[in-house]
Amino acid sequence: MIADYVQLTTTTVLFIIIPLLYLIYYRKFHYFIFDQRTKVTKGKTSRGKCPPSFPNGWFWIINSCDLKPGHTKAISYCGRNLVLFRGTNGTPYVLDAFCAHMGAHLGFGGKVCHSTCIECPFHGWTFDGETGDCVLSGVENKIIRMADKYEYHDIENCTPVPNNDNTTNIYLKKVSEKEEIRLKRYICREINGSILVWYHSDEKLREHPLYEPFDLSNELKMNKMQPRGESINYINCHIQEIPENGADNRHFDFLHQSIIDIIFPFLKFHWTMISERATNPRLREIMVHPHPEVNAYKMRLLDTFINDSNRRFLNVLSLNCYIQIFSKHKIFIFNATGFQMGPSLVYLFLWSPYFQVTFFQTVTPLEKFNQRLMHRIFSTKPIPYWLSTLMLMGEVKQLFSDMNIWNNKIFGAKLSYNMKNDADKGLHSWRNWYTQFYEGCHEHESKSLLCRSLAYPPPQLFSLSSKLSICLTSLLPIDIRCSSVHSFE
Ligand code: FES
Ligand SMILES: [Fe+2]
Structure with a gap:
């Protein structure tokens, strides 16, 4: 009897409890999470008049x-x-x-x-x-290597090069001799586990980046943070729509309902946000936070990352999230300090009394109206892997609501702003800030040949642990699935 009991206990511990503990904490959930519902239609929807499709800046590649x-x-x-x-x-x-x-x-x-x-x-x-x-x-x-350069005299109509004696038909003419x-x-940078490439429409600036992407190594080391998950989604819209969303403080209350709102209707997420250019001399004053620890963290981030050479290319965000109970009591959940750098990079530092997380988000325009969006989460070691993945899922779930808008809206070249309201005033100022990244792009785009589409890599086969996590995530009330296991190291 006792032997049976011991055997049952040993079996339970060995085959159920230990694997479960392993799964809950030690299993490294390094996953791609992707939106299976997104259909990339390659810009077939008319978007109205738009700025150029490929602004100048750093872009995440791989x-x-x-x-x-x-x-x-x-x-x-x-x-x-x-x-x-x-x-x-x-x-x-x-x-x-x-x-x-x-x-x-x-x-x-x-x-x-x-x-x-x-x-x-x-x-x-x-x-x-x-x-x-x-x-x-x-x-x-x-x-x-030196070589002579030739080109067709008239490649489309195939007419020969006119010559004096009219004896031979020459279609290719020499345009230069012994040219290098x-x-x-x-220009590439390899930084924080990513390869970024600098793109500029001005040939002289193609080799001379105007600013440098942030190096997060010290910050991550100091806070003992690790990369814990990544999500990639393809979206049909103009590139500007995506970073503009970060500066749009009114849409949070309408579009970003949370799971908690649905399960506990008496609990409401409440958002407040400030968006300000880093060039504003009053930036520190504007960004002051009432919570002393958040404030110290925020001021340190401003001092660490903003300098004279990148100030012009940065927009700073401060997002507060509260939970409101019965429309009365407000509980502070987290503050996020965000740096929008150039047209495509966003660094988001979340500080909460309960956890600390950093997000790196990038948008890369592949073709006109075809964007690849990447979100990566770094979290502190004590946060279990599964919880980090869940946080990323939380963010990606919010993203799906935005994608529904982006995939279907027109760009909005003519706008109706209510300038009495701070939100629209902020958006107006943000658009003026972002327009600097299009300098010279229109001329360059209309002259240059657009690329042949490359086939997207086929989805990788699911591994056993991915299948397991799919089963687990299926139990969650959110519509996200993990695909292939992915290691960042
Ligand atoms: S060497 Fe001939 S095409 Fe490249
Ligand atoms: Fe949004």
Whole structure:
């Protein structure tokens, strides 16, 4: 009898309690969470008149762990086809995708060589990722290849080059002799587990970023934070719609109902928000928070991340979340200090008496009206992995409400602002701030060739642990599923 009891207890502990504890705390829930309902229609809906589709700035391209040394990837963003590769020296490089010889795509079969170079799969011309120069293959000291340049006299109508004796038909004319061959190169930064690429419509500024993305390493180390989940969604809208949402404080109360609102109708989330340009000399005064610990944290963030070289490109947000019980008692839940940097990066630092979380959000325009949105969560070690994932799900659930609007709205070139109200005044000011990122883009976009679409990578097969987490998340009252397990390290 006792033996049976001992056996039952041992079996329960071994096969139920320990695996459950492992799952609850130690299992690393590094997941992609994606919205299966989003249909990317590639901008078929008319959006009305819009600013240019590809503003100047830093854009997130890929996670560091998805590009091993010596590997190449074909990528397309900002209407361009590019090749991304990691040299055997460990550095990532981005070049124009099409070979200067006869146009082969270097991302399909190109080989990494000489530490920083990529060799074309067609006839072996080699391009240096450091400079974009075409260098003589197999030569270690990188001598730049010289070649004559030819182009069609009239490629569309195929008329020959007029010549004096009219004896031969020549269609290709020499445009330059012995010219150095090179491809456009794009500046990359590898930072906090991501590879970011700088895009600027002005050729002179393509190689000289105007500001630098934040390095969160110290902040994450200081707060003992780790990456704990990521979500990627594709959206059909103009890029500006997405960051503009962060500065739109009125929509929170209408669009972002929470699960708690539905389950406990007497509990209401209440939001307040401030959005201000970092160039405002009164920024610190405006951002002061009544909660002393939040205030100290916020002021430290302002001092750490804003400097004279990036101030112009930053907009600062402060979002407070309260729970209101029976429309009376307000309980402070969290404050988020957000930095909108350039047209596409957002760093959000959440401070709460109960937890501390950091989000990194980016939007990358792939083609016109086709955006890739990435959300990553970093949380403190004591927060279990499953809870971090749940927090990310909470954020992504809010995102789905926004996506429903973005996927279907027009841009809104003509607006009806109520300037007596602070919310619309803020949006007006925010649009004026954001417009700086379009400088020179219209001319560049109308001249340059837009890219061929690349097929999106097929979804990865679900692993056993993903299936398990799908079962678990199915029990939750939210419509999100986890797909493949994904490690950021
Ligand atoms: S097309 Fe690249 S070497 Fe010929
Ligand atoms: Fe929103």
